[in-house]
Amino acid sequence: MSDFCLVRQPVFGSTGSLIGYEIRFTDAEDGRAAFSRSLLSGTFDLVRNRLPAFVMASREQLLDGAFLAAESGSTVLLIPQQMVIDEPVIEAIARFLAVGGSIALDEVGATPAPTESLLPHTSWVRVDARAGDADTLAAICARVGTPAPGAKAAPKLIAANVEELAHYEATLACGFQAFQGTFFSRPEPLPASDMPQSTVAAMRLLGMARNSDINDRQLEDVIATDPVLTFQLLRLVNSAALGGRGVSSIGQALRLIGRNAFLRWLAVAVAAARKSKTGVDQELVRQAVERGRLLEQLVGSGRDSGTLFLVGLFSLLDAVFRMPLPEILDRVVLSPEANNALLVRSGPYATALDFAESYELGLFENATLIAKDMGVDQAKINDFYTNAIVWTAEALGAALDAQQSGMRKAS
Template sequence: MSDFALVRQPVFGGTGSLIGYEIRFNDADGSGSFAQSFLSGTFDLVRNRLPAFVSTTREQLLADAFLVAEPGSVIVLLPSWLTPDTEIDEAIARFIAAGGVLAIDEVGVEPAPAEAFLPRVNWVRIDSRSGDPATINAICDRITQQAPKGAIKLVASHVEELDQYEATLERGFDGFQGTFFSRPEPLPAADMPQSTVAAMRLMGLARDQKISDRQLEDVIATDPVLTFQLLRLVNSAALGGRGVSSIGQALRLIGRNAFLRWLAVAVAAARKSKNGVDQELVRQAVERGRLCEQLVGSGRDSGTLFLVGLFSLLDAVFRMPLPEILERVVLSAEANEALIDRTGPYADAINFAESYELGLFENASEIAKEMGIDPSKLGEYYTNAISWTAEALGAALDSQEAAPARKAS
């Protein structure tokens, strides 16, 4: 792989707001990766102006590795096994004096050596799988009794099920992270905005080479909101500032695959919500689409890769079963196989994305090799997906805010 690869995983507050990210690096001990990511600008790009939880080692602490970052931008996760000594105490004192924020990572049932630092830390992360609610409460009581009242904030990690979330929320945890938030229960009664349904149908038409650009333009023109959104999207900075005045011109300028991509972004961005979990799901879906799109080769089409990546999370985005969503759009048989059965030439792209997003870098690297993708490019692909999505969704959301109201018939 490259000198460093990283992945970010969201940390949500009790109201569903996004309060930060955990950033994980591909090397086991983090040596050098944080510094490289910071100096390259990747770290600040990925944390998106929010605090970033980053694991550390004894060596990094002694080397003052995190002093280069803006105070408060990094919440350093001390490993629970870290034992106090004079050198560590002095390094921690330097970090705190510079405005640094500390956390203790993965505190469990048994007291850990790093709990000696509790009077000096702001956060403690507890594995929500450590036991039943009574066990979790006992861990919390032990932590809060050793720290100044109200000084410690608690993060529940590995939240995978509803009962884990409810138990830690009831206890008063301040932060939550885990796969539970990327696969909420679908609501069969949920529905989509009409413009979203129209856009999804257009995806099927746009993939049909028998349908001319003129026919597509005529269909899109019947929906003024969608027309406005798409023109705003294709006029974004991603096109280098070239002006586009009609859907037909957009199709001719950017081609069917890029047009499909922008259509897919409009679909994802239609899921409006002030809830940070929902917003992060939309962002993750588009990021996954862009990440998968870059895995071209061995006969895989980039447009299909984008759609497969994006649609693999749309059930969570729209709170609808995926088969019901796929009924509204005509994707290729290979795309449907990948999404429903995890078979066919595009299934590995979803498997890769899921592994990478979980920080399973070795597994992701092996899948990439099997796909004929150079593993050293994966970190670049991921950061490209984040920056592209930020730009694309910014244009999509701007178009929603400024979209003209539909006239009553």
């Protein structure tokens, strides 16, 4: 059971590749204890998934040497603008750089800050994409995006808070190499016809599986008509996350794992069917499945768990498939309560979605208050989140393997 919270937020490169995660911690004690506990427990390395982790540093953490225990090259320290840069801080940063770490100047704006004295030792500079117009951004880049005296290379530029296409285009034109923000969760819609046929079939199947009047034999008959779905689902239910049960038929799978688990795995198959061309696409699929698993755990094994999984997953499928959410929901029959939560944010499941969005944005205080109102044990929230990451990695790995096997068998 964890007594701290953390969340990861993706950092994308200019080609859409995933280049790292910013990891945010609870603000208690300036995050000092939270970072150390995450490192000792292994949670930090699990969440960063072998990619560089951008972590906000405090003066106290630097002087305590809190980051020296991290794996060499795993951590990029974000140095906030308000940090006083004196001799003890400079010495602490030098010790961190000596063990293979990197630093990034944060909150760099139009007015130079004292932290810019660190530019010769800086690998990254993060700028708010909303800091000003194109001329202002260009001036910032000219000031901090060139090699400082004594530096081997110019720092790379990260655009934070990219919320609109205009922000992305302006920062890309200025030469930014990395990007963060909600814009990447709202890609431009594509025509509905671009959705894979097997995905459309799987969505229809989701609606059938929720109908208690539809028996297992009827479901089996529908699945059997699609070779890709058949092999995909058999591989899914035989995955390590379900204990590798040796399931050899859809009928057997349904009898062994039950409708709720079948629905959940089918939903994963739907998300995994998205043809991921970039790191942004892949991360959206991961986020959708992680959100579903996170919400499911809020109610344990209660009767609402399956619906909450679908609500969490479907809440991001418009971004995954680049289609309006109402068009996606037209292809699957969810409960009225689930539809209301997704489309108008009302009803019993809307609160859970509010929790997920607050937590994913690092608004831990608000997320904790929502969880408390839901009757969720707040000490378990971080465990739920990290479990969702592990579970999703296993589930999507099995789903993608199954897709490839199914396609080979079908051909």
